[in-house]
Each structure stands twice: as C-alpha cells, then as structure tokens.
Amino acid sequence: MLTTLVTILPVFLVLAAGWLAVRTGYLDEALSDQLNAFAVRLAVPVLLFRAMVDLDFGQAFQIRMLAGFYLGGFASFFAGTMLARVLFGRRPGEAVAVGFCALFSNTVLLGIPIVQRAYGDDALTPVYGIVALHAGVMYALGMSCMELARADGRSIGETVQAAARSILANPLMIGVIAGVLVNVSGFALPAVLRAPVDMLATAAIPAALVGLGAALTRYQLKSEIAESLMVASLSLVLHPAIAFAITHLWFGLPADLVRAAVVVAAMPPGLNVYIFAAMYNRAVSLSASAILVTTSLSIVTIAVWLWLLKQIL
Numbered sequence: 351m352l353t354t355l356v357t358i359l360p361v362f363l364v365l366a367a368g369w370l371a372v373r374t375g376y377l378d379e380a381l382s383d384q385l386n387a388f389a390v391r392l393a394v395p396v397l398l399f400r401a402m403v404d405l406d407f408g409q410a411f412q413i414r415m416l417a418g419f420y421l422g423g424f425a426s427f428f429a430g431t432m433l434a435r436v437l438f439g440r441r442p443g444e445a446v447a448v449g450f451c452a453l454f455s456n457t458v459l460l461g462i463p464i465v466q467r468a469y470g471d472d473a474l475t476p477v478y479g480i481v482a483l484h485a486g487v488m489y490a491l492g493m494s495c496m497e498l499a500r501a502d503g504r505s506i507g508e509t510v511q512a513a514a515r516s517i518l519a520n521p522l523m524i525g526v527i528a529g530v531l532v533n534v535s536g537f538a539l540p541a542v543l544r545a546p547v548d549m550l551a552t553a554a555i556p557a558a559l560v561g562l563g564a565a566l567t568r569y570q571l572k573s574e575i576a577e578s579l580m581v582a583s584l585s586l587v588l589h590p591a592i593a594f595a596i597t598h599l600w601f602g603l604p605a606d607l608v609r610a611a612v613v614v615a616a617m618p619p620g621l622n623v624y625i626f627a628a629m630y631n632r633a634v635s636l637s638a639s640a641i642l643v644t645t646s647l648s649i650v651t652i653a654v655w656l657w658l659l660k661q662i663l
Contacts, residue, residue, distance in 0.1 A: 354468075354660065355653040361463045362649050364556060368563025382564035386621075389561050393554035394458055395525030400551045401478045402529025403539065410479030415597055415607040419480050420487060422592035422615050426584040427453035427491065438577050440633065443500035447626065447633035448577065450492040451640045452584035456620030457481050458522065459558045460648075465613055468656055469606075476610035482526050486517045489626075496630055565621060566645070569638035577636055578643040581619070585644055586651040590616040598662070605663040616655045618644035 368385075371377040431449030434440040440448060455461065458481060465477050493512065517523055532539070539547065571578075593615040597608045619641060627637035 354656045355649075357467055358464050358652055358656065359649075361460065361467060361559065364559040365563040365566075365645075368560035369566050370563075371560075372564045372567045377564070379564070379567065382561055382568070385557055385561035386565060389459075389554060389558035391521045393550050393557055395521045396547055397462075397551040397554040398458070398478075398481065398522060398525040399529040399532075400547050401474070402482065402526055403532045405478055405529075405533060406475060407533070409475050410482070412476060412479065412603070412607055414601045415476055415603055415611050416479060416483065418593040418596035418601070418603075418608075418611040419615050420483075421596060422589040422611075423453050423455065423488065424491070425592050426589045427495075429588065430581060430584050431495070433580055434577065434633075437580070438574075443496060443630060444633040444636075446492065446496045446499045447623075447630060448581065448636060448640075449495075450488075450626050451581045451619050451623045451633075451637055451644075452589070453492065454488050454619050454623050454626070455484075455585065455589065455615060455617040457484050457614050457617060459555070459562055459620055461614040461617045463555050463559070464617070464652060465610065468613065469609060473606055473609065476607050477614055480610065480614050482530070485520050485523050485622075489517050489520075492626055496632070500630065500632070562621065566642060569624075569642055571639050571642055574636045574639050575643070578639045581636075581640040582644040582647050585619055586616060586648055590655055594659075605659075608663060609659055612655060612659060613652070616648070616652050618648040 368382075372379050372381060427449045429449075430452035431445045434445040434448035435442070438448075457477070462474065462477060462481070465473050493516065497508075497512075518527075590612045593611040594608065597603045597611045603611075619637075621641065624634070624637045624641060627634045
C-alpha cells in the first residue's frame with residue numbers, strides 16, 4: 351500500500367508546489383490564470399493532438415471498457431443530483447450542478463499522469479479513448495439536464511445548439527478532433543512539426559498540475575462540508591466501483607482495460623465543475639468546496655484503488 355502511495359505522490363507534490371508557491375507569495379496569484387491558459391488552451395490540446403495522431407483506435411475505443419467508465423459516471427451524476435435534491439434541499443438547477451461535480455472526473459490533468467506513473471506509457475491507450483469522448487459526453491449530459499431543470503432554461507433545440515457550440519469550442523476537443531483527422535488521413539507529421547509538438551506535449555502535464563495547484567488557492571471550504579463529502583463518496587468510490595463491477599465482474603475484460611476504466615473513474619472532479627456551476631450560477635460555492643475536498647481525499651482513495659487492483663488483477 352505504501353509503495354502504491356509513493357508511486358502517485360509525485361503527481362500531487364507537483365500540484366502542491368503550485369499551491370504552496372502562490373499561498374506563500376513566492377509566485378503571484380495571477381500565475382494561475384496565465385499558467386492555466388497556457389496549459390488548457392495550448393499545451394494540453396497539443397498533448398491530446400499528439401495522442402490522437404499516434405492512437406490505435408481499435409485498441410483505444412473498447413466499447414465495454416467505455417461502458418464501464420461512462421455508466422459509472424452517469425450513475426454518480428444522477429445519484430448526486432437526487433441526493434442534493436432530497437437530502438440537502440437543493441433547487442433543481444442547483445442539484446444538477448452538484449451532480450455534475452460527481453460526474454466530471456479530472457481525466458487529463460490527474461488521470462493521465464497517475465496511470466502513466468502507475469502502469470507506464472503503454473497503459474495510456476485506453477485512457478485516451480476515454481479522454482477523447484469525455485468532455486463531449488459529460489458536458490452534453492450536464493447542459494441538457496441543467497436546461498431541463500432550471501426555470502429559466504432554454505428549449506431542447508436551443509440546448510442542443512448551445513451544448514454543441516460549447517463542446518466544439520473547447521480547446522481540448524479541438525486538439526482531439528484535429529488529431530483524429532490527421533490520424534485517419536494517414537498524414538505523417540514531418541520532423542519540423544513533430545519536434546515542437548513533442549516539446550509542448552512534454553510541458554503540458556507539469557504546467558497543468560502547477561496551474562491547478564495555484565488555482566486551488568482561490569477556493570475555500572464553505573459550510574457545505576457534508577455535501578462535499580457526499581460528492582467525494584460518489585466520485586471517488588461509487589464511480590470507480592461501478593466501473594470495476596462492469597468491466598471486471600460482468601464483462602471480464604483484460605487487466606489493462608479494467609485498470610484504465612477504474613483508475614480514471616477514481617479521479618476527483620477538476621476545475622470544469624466550477625466553470626459549469628459558474629456558467630449557470632448554480633451551487634458555485636459547493637463546486638469549489640467539492641474540488642478541494644475530493645482532491646485532498648483522492649490522494650488516499652486513488653492509492654487504495656491502485657492497491658486493490660494490484661491484489662485482484
């Protein structure tokens with residue numbers, strides 16, 4: 351167990367370095383905006399572009415593995431929405447925002463480096479299959495449910511158009527789509543283009559982790575601790591548990607596919623849940639608290655999941 355924790359700890363130490371540098375005043379708070387802009391709008395899209403260019407689609411897009419991950423996410427979303435409504439008295443739109451916190455795993459900034467640290471580069475192929483669909487599927491579900499739930503919502507047609515625009519304008523999706531197009535075209539990137547792509551892709555995860563840590567200094571734990579713990583139990587326990595049950599117990603998939611689905615499902619929610627809540631002005635403080643609580647707890651829960659998978663598979 352300790353060995354497993356040590357394996358993933360460097361990822362969180364890099365994140366902590368960004369948090370500590372800003373918290374102590376060593377680096378300016380504005381760093382988080384600039385660094386996150388560089389990471390999310392340039393470096394990480396380039397990382398995903400490169401991954402899609404090199405990806406073996408037949409190996410990455412395993413339907414039963416994807417079903418395990420996404421059905422677990424959907425279950426966590428609807429459970430979070432219902433619990434927020436029934437137990438915490440949230441209004442419908444607020445409840446959807448809470449459910450979105452339990453739905454949207456931090457697949458890129460934490461999922462990719464942790465799987466890479468735990469299992470090596472070869473284990474990333476099915477992870478990229480999850481990542482390629484993640485933003486589109488999760489935002490489409492969240493935005494559709496939000497528009498149906500809130501009193502000032504748009505029509506179904508307007509919702510579909512807004513969701514499509516938001517998804518296609520997402521820099522991460524642009525990187526994914528561009529990489530897929532290059533892959534299926536059979537075009538080989540010349541060395542003069544491949545070299546800068548590799549340089550930016552190499553910088554993506556460290557920059558993103560430091561930026562994420564710096565951004566976390568802006569959020570504070572409010573009064574919604576119990577609700578944040580509810581979100582944590584869904585995103586860190588229920589989601590990966592369902593992914594494990596479907597991929598291993600039901601389908602009996604190979605170990606590499608089970609690990610990809612379960613470990614990525616075990617990631618805490620990222621900054622996207624705060625952006626989603628702020629976009630609709632629903633449960634904004636809860637989303638910030640949930641990010642802090644789940645990210646802190648995930649250091650232990652991810653290690654537990656990695657240890658359990660090692661014992662079982």
